[in-house]
Amino acid sequence: MTDAELREQCCAANLAIRRAGLLLLTWGNVSVCDRDRGVFAIKPSGMPYDELAPHNMVLVDLATDRALGGGWRPSSDTPTHGVLYRAFGGVGAIVHTHSKCATAWAQAGRDLPCFGTTHADYFYGAIPCTAGLTDDEINSGEGYEHNTGQAIVREFQRRALDPLGVPAVLVRGHAPFVWGCDAASATEHAMVLEAVAEMGLDTLALAPEAVPISAALLDKHFQRKHGARAYYGQPRA
Amino acid sequence: MTDAELREQCCAANLAIRRAGLLLLTWGNVSVCDRDRGVFAIKPSGMPYDELAPHNMVLVDLATDRALGGGWRPSSDTPTHGVLYRAFGGVGAIVHTHSKCATAWAQAGRDLPCFGTTHADYFYGAIPCTAGLTDDEINSGEGYEHNTGQAIVREFQRRALDPLGVPAVLVRGHAPFVWGCDAASATEHAMVLEAVAEMGLDTLALAPEAVPISAALLDKHFQRKHGARAYYGQPRA
Amino acid sequence: MTDAELREQCCAANLAIRRAGLLLLTWGNVSVCDRDRGVFAIKPSGMPYDELAPHNMVLVDLATDRALGGGWRPSSDTPTHGVLYRAFGGVGAIVHTHSKCATAWAQAGRDLPCFGTTHADYFYGAIPCTAGLTDDEINSGEGYEHNTGQAIVREFQRRALDPLGVPAVLVRGHAPFVWGCDAASATEHAMVLEAVAEMGLDTLALAPEAVPISAALLDKHFQRKHGARAYYGQPRA
Amino acid sequence: MTDAELREQCCAANLAIRRAGLLLLTWGNVSVCDRDRGVFAIKPSGMPYDELAPHNMVLVDLATDRALGGGWRPSSDTPTHGVLYRAFGGVGAIVHTHSKCATAWAQAGRDLPCFGTTHADYFYGAIPCTAGLTDDEINSGEGYEHNTGQAIVREFQRRALDPLGVPAVLVRGHAPFVWGCDAASATEHAMVLEAVAEMGLDTLALAPEAVPISAALLDKHFQRKHGARAYYGQPRA
Numbered sequence: 012m013t014d015a016e017l018r019e020q021c022c023a024a025n026l027a028i029r030r031a032g033l034l035l036l037t038w039g040n041v042s043v044c045d046r047d048r049g050v051f052a053i054k055p056s057g058m059p060y061d062e063l064a065p066h067n068m069v070l071v072d073l074a075t076d077r078a079l080g081g082g083w084r085p086s087s088d089t090p091t092h093g094v095l096y097r098a099f100g101g102v103g104a105i106v107h108t109h110s111k112c113a114t115a116w117a118q119a120g121r122d123l124p125c126f127g128t129t130h131a132d133y134f135y136g137a138i139p140c141t142a143g144l145t146d147d148e149i150n151s152g153e154g155y156e157h158n159t160g161q162a163i164v165r166e167f168q169r170r171a172l173d174p175l176g177v178p179a180v181l182v183r184g185h186a187p188f189v190w191g192c193d194a195a196s197a198t199e200h201a202m203v204l205e206a207v208a209e210m211g212l213d214t215l216a217l218a219p220e221a222v223p224i225s226a227a228l229l230d231k232h233f234q235r236k237h238g239a240r241a242y243y244g245q246p247r248a
Numbered sequence: 249m250t251d252a253e254l255r256e257q258c259c260a261a262n263l264a265i266r267r268a269g270l271l272l273l274t275w276g277n278v279s280v281c282d283r284d285r286g287v288f289a290i291k292p293s294g295m296p297y298d299e300l301a302p303h304n305m306v307l308v309d310l311a312t313d314r315a316l317g318g319g320w321r322p323s324s325d326t327p328t329h330g331v332l333y334r335a336f337g338g339v340g341a342i343v344h345t346h347s348k349c350a351t352a353w354a355q356a357g358r359d360l361p362c363f364g365t366t367h368a369d370y371f372y373g374a375i376p377c378t379a380g381l382t383d384d385e386i387n388s389g390e391g392y393e394h395n396t397g398q399a400i401v402r403e404f405q406r407r408a409l410d411p412l413g414v415p416a417v418l419v420r421g422h423a424p425f426v427w428g429c430d431a432a433s434a435t436e437h438a439m440v441l442e443a444v445a446e447m448g449l450d451t452l453a454l455a456p457e458a459v460p461i462s463a464a465l466l467d468k469h470f471q472r473k474h475g476a477r478a479y480y481g482q483p484r485a
Numbered sequence: 486m487t488d489a490e491l492r493e494q495c496c497a498a499n500l501a502i503r504r505a506g507l508l509l510l511t512w513g514n515v516s517v518c519d520r521d522r523g524v525f526a527i528k529p530s531g532m533p534y535d536e537l538a539p540h541n542m543v544l545v546d547l548a549t550d551r552a553l554g555g556g557w558r559p560s561s562d563t564p565t566h567g568v569l570y571r572a573f574g575g576v577g578a579i580v581h582t583h584s585k586c587a588t589a590w591a592q593a594g595r596d597l598p599c600f601g602t603t604h605a606d607y608f609y610g611a612i613p614c615t616a617g618l619t620d621d622e623i624n625s626g627e628g629y630e631h632n633t634g635q636a637i638v639r640e641f642q643r644r645a646l647d648p649l650g651v652p653a654v655l656v657r658g659h660a661p662f663v664w665g666c667d668a669a670s671a672t673e674h675a676m677v678l679e680a681v682a683e684m685g686l687d688t689l690a691l692a693p694e695a696v697p698i699s700a701a702l703l704d705k706h707f708q709r710k711h712g713a714r715a716y717y718g719q720p721r722a
Numbered sequence: 723m724t725d726a727e728l729r730e731q732c733c734a735a736n737l738a739i740r741r742a743g744l745l746l747l748t749w750g751n752v753s754v755c756d757r758d759r760g761v762f763a764i765k766p767s768g769m770p771y772d773e774l775a776p777h778n779m780v781l782v783d784l785a786t787d788r789a790l791g792g793g794w795r796p797s798s799d800t801p802t803h804g805v806l807y808r809a810f811g812g813v814g815a816i817v818h819t820h821s822k823c824a825t826a827w828a829q830a831g832r833d834l835p836c837f838g839t840t841h842a843d844y845f846y847g848a849i850p851c852t853a854g855l856t857d858d859e860i861n862s863g864e865g866y867e868h869n870t871g872q873a874i875v876r877e878f879q880r881r882a883l884d885p886l887g888v889p890a891v892l893v894r895g896h897a898p899f900v901w902g903c904d905a906a907s908a909t910e911h912a913m914v915l916e917a918v919a920e921m922g923l924d925t926l927a928l929a930p931e932a933v934p935i936s937a938a939l940l941d942k943h944f945q946r947k948h949g950a951r952a953y954y955g956q957p958r959a
Binding site: 716 | 825831832
């Protein structure tokens with residue numbers, strides 16, 4: 012992708028997130044990565060959504076998380092995005108929101124179980140909630156936002172999760188990060204996460220002891236839409 | 249109905265479901281059946297709602313669930329629709345959604361009781377929740393989607409329910425299927441189901457031991473709108 | 486009021502209720518009464534809201550609940566409205582909805598306590614929930630809808646409530662009826678009831694043992710807006 | 723600010739509050755203060771939002787809470803605003819709403835804990851809920867609305883809270899008051915309060931024993947956006 016394409020995609024995805032009702036005020040940011048060129052584009056920090064335009068998306072060096080060139084300051088969450096891109100191969104875009112129900116799960120410190128096929132169509136199992144950051148991780152070292160990314164990566168390693176199979180995480184006491192192979196996929200996953208987070212709340216209200224769907228049903232729905240034997244949607248041209 | 253009329257009605261009903269707020273992304277599908285001609289029309293699989301038009305609705309053989317002619321692949325849930333049409337006489341249209349509150353009841357694995365007259369005006373008793381599918385039903389035999397239909401039919405048989413008296417079901421761990429004598433009726437039932445599912449959640453929050461309305465009140469409201477002695481609405485011309 | 490004015494007000498109030506988000510489909514009806522002429526206007530039964538116009542509002546004799554002249558059949562709830570007008574002097578308009586949160590309280594069979602000043606600004610104490618109708622009241626006598634009105638009146642008498650001080654009721658297992666001295670007031674009360682019903686749900690979620698506000702605070706807020714010493718709003722011209 | 727600027731800002735902020743979905747009917751009011759001139763502008767009492775215009779905002783003397791000049795009667799809550807401006811230095815605008823979730827916390831009589839970083843980005847700790855007013859405070863003395871302000875000030879003194887660090891309060895059995903250094907900030911805080919109040923409800927539904935985030939995380943997020951070491955947003959020009 013050229014710089015212009017990267018900025019264009021990044022801006023469009025940031026606006027799509029707002030249009031989907033996942034944002035209030037300036038909370039949230041989307042980045043889009045071009046691994047071949049070692050660069051990602053991300054929303055500028057604290058900029059009102061009405062002012063977003065491709066030209067004020069900030070280009071960031073994938074190796075160092077440093078903004079390239081002058082201009083706007085990138086999102087304060089930039090180092091979290093950088094850590095995730097470097098650890099999770101195949102991720103092409105990352106979405107961070109404070110969408111209401113997903114954030115409630117993060118605040119409650121609970122994994123979001125796979126209670127139904129809506130969830131299984133997109134996420135191969137529970138959405139994990141990270142451990143809380145230690146005071147040292149918050150206050151020192153390479154920086155709080157960097158350590159937030161590290162906490163996510165550590166959680167996926169500890170559970171041996173495939174980041175492309177479970178493309179979302181709940182950061183304890185904070186909010187979700189969601190990703191995908193490209194901007195469209197990451198954006199879609201952010202919408203789905205909020206929907207299943209809302210349904211999960213109501214499921215537990217009706218059945219506090221509700222259990223996840225069976226492994227067979229999880230496999231069936233996830234594979235119906237993903238991988239070699241997928242038969243959902245139209246054949247690729 | 250001609251093919252053109254069937255496609256037109258099917259497309260309009262799919263769009264009506266979205267307009268009613270029952271859909272997110274591509275989740276859901278509506279079919280409309282012409283029993284005289286042994287054919288039903290259904291939404292193509294995974295197609296964005298913005299691209300739906302009568303000409304891309306897929307015609308399916310009612311006896312075999314096979315798409316007629318070339319073109320788009322029908323909804324992956326097509327065999328579920330087929331089983332229901334063949335087992336439930338008088339059903340002219342079927343709506344499948346993942347509407348949020350109805351899906352929460354399905355995920356909780358609970359029947360939706362008839363807590364009030366809103367429900368009784370449309371459904372003659374509780375909306376049943378099916379048993380979960382066994383691993384064999386999910387993985388083998390005539391196919392998962394076919395077996396989903398079979399599980400619904402079995403549940404109605406086991407409870408001796410009239411599918412036109414209770415035109416909806418909650419598929420455990422999945423979501424609702426709703427039907428009616430025609431597209432307008434099935435669409436209306438899908439909207440009502442979501443509304444009573446939401447009210448039912450709040451009813452239980454206020455009164456965890458809430459009980460259904462009396463048989464007399466259920467009879468009164470259902471018969472007020474249905475059958476020979478109905479007096480709700482305007483006289484038929 | 487002339488017939489034309491009555492029809493016009495009635496139609497406008499029915500549409501206002503929908504615009505306020507209190508309605509789904511055809512559920513609900515508003516009537517407006519001219520006591521001097523002994524007549525009220527009410528929505529026709531089961532008519533889609535998009536087709537409502539002043540000319541199809543139905544005029545009803547206040548003494549007998551019978552439609553005057555030919556044309557549309559009045560709302561099936563007409564006898565309930567009639568009973569309330571005859572028992573509750575000073576009521577000039579009645580609104581019936583199945584608005585979601587108020588209906589949940591009715592389905593739960595619980596009075597809606599006065600948990601805050603929002604409620605106290607409009608309702609002088611808890612919104613009562615009626616007793617359930619007996620099978621005989623549902624099936625026999627002067628008719629179910631007449632008996633619904635009677636159950637409401639009986640509840641107000643038993644509790645010695647002033648219908649203009651508490652202009653709303655929850656009919657158990659059914660939904661709210663709300664009223665006021667005129668169409669604007671009744672419509673406003675229906676909106677307020679739904680809002681305080683929603684807040685009441687959340688209040689109990691946070692504090693299951695929550696208690697009503699003090700009598701002093703209830704008095705203060707209700708009198709601030711009503712009666713001789715009111716000082717809320719602008720002086721009457 | 724000139725009178726015209728004050729009226730203009732006040733009217734715009736009142737309308738912004740409605741646009742943000744924080745209002746129903748006429749519930750709520752915003753004031754904007756010019757401390758140099760000893761005057762604040764406030765919404766007129768009970769005026770429909772559709773009729774608000776800069777020329778009908780009411781100018782009030784900051785020392786006495788008396789309206790300046792003739793014209794409209796100021797909001798009945800004017801003395802509460804006055805008390806807060808006089809006690810809380812640096813406050814430039816005050817927003818009062820009955821927004822649904824924040825009001826539920828006020829009705830439940832509970833402090834809103836800082837469950838996550840969304841909250842910590844704007845409020846340095848829990849949003850306090852006041853004690854209830856005594857019957858004497860409601861009925862006598864300098865007036866109910868004046869005493870409401872006094873109860874807020876007393877709560878902040880008792881807890882040794884900085885009103886600019888925690889720019890909001892829940893008045894028990896009533897609703898929130900929110901403030902900021904200017905109209906934009908106060909309006910933003912009112913929106914954030916409602917969002918975190920909603921998330922807090924869902925957090926407790928998922929985890930009734932949920933605890934606030936750590937002091938380190940609270941410090942980090944609040945300081946990231948406020949004070950000398952802030953690095954969120956763009957550098958000031």
